[in-house]
Amino acid sequence: MNKSKHTEPLLSTQQAADLLGVSLRTVQLWVEKGALDAWKTPGGHRRVTQSSVERLLLKNQTQPVDNSVRILLAEDDELLKQLYSLQIESWDLPISLQSVTNGIAGLLKIGEWAPQILISDLQMPELDGFQMIRELKLSPRHENMKIIVVTALTDAEIAAGGGLPESVQLMRKPLLFSDLKDRLEKLLQELR
Numbered sequence: 001m002n003k004s005k006h007t008e009p010l011l012s013t014q015q016a017a018d019l020l021g022v023s024l025r026t027v028q029l030w031v032e033k034g035a036l037d038a039w040k041t042p043g044g045h046r047r048v049t050q051s052s053v054e055r056l057l058l059k060n061q062t063q064p065v066d067n068s069v070r071i072l073l074a075e076d077d078e079l080l081k082q083l084y085s086l087q088i089e090s091w092d093l094p095i096s097l098q099s100v101t102n103g104i105a106g107l108l109k110i111g112e113w114a115p116q117i118l119i120s121d122l123q124m125p126e127l128d129g130f131q132m133i134r135e136l137k138l139s140p141r142h143e144n145m146k147i148i149v150v151t152a153l154t155d156a157e158i159a160a161g162g163g164l165p166e167s168v169q170l171m172r173k174p175l176l177f178s179d180l181k182d183r184l185e186k187l188l189q190e191l192r
Contacts, residue, residue, distance in 0.1 A: 021141030103127030
């Protein structure tokens with residue numbers, strides 16, 4: 001956005017983060033991906049238009065109301081993503097499933113769609129699962145989100161990547177979908 005053409009109220013990235021209930025880094029990622037309108041001051045600080053923050057807030061408030069639990073799948077392997085979708089949708093559980101291929105898209109979708117459960121790989125392009133989960137844990141808005149990590153990484157590799165918060169449930173690849181179904185059924189009971 002060009003400052004000289006600007007006439008509407010502006011917010012700092014921290015003000016936008018506070019209003020949206022997300023971390024400062026999440027707002028920065030949303031700006032970089034175009035989900036929020038912003039420009040940089042001569043000093044290099046971002047200013048976010050108040051109208052783009054209000055649009056995102058309104059979008060979150062006008063989500064269709066249904067009784068299904070929203071699950072976001074973050075997986076960059078297209079074939080594996082399709083297999084997850086086919087399996088999960090065949091279980092006839094009260095869920096709505098959407099998917100993304102990296103952590104940046106994951107943070108954007110979480111901000112827009114507010115899933116209650118995240119199923120994530122750790123090794124993804126652009127922003128990996130480790131970084132995405134760290135960003136989510138910075139925001140009180142997402143403290144009740146249930147997170148399941150499905151990975152082929154060893155415990156040592158997970159530790160080298162910065163580890164995972166205790167609240168994150170870990171499942172290993174190759175994944176038995178019956179185990180995932182059991183885990184999801186338990187989480188659905190907790191959420192209801």
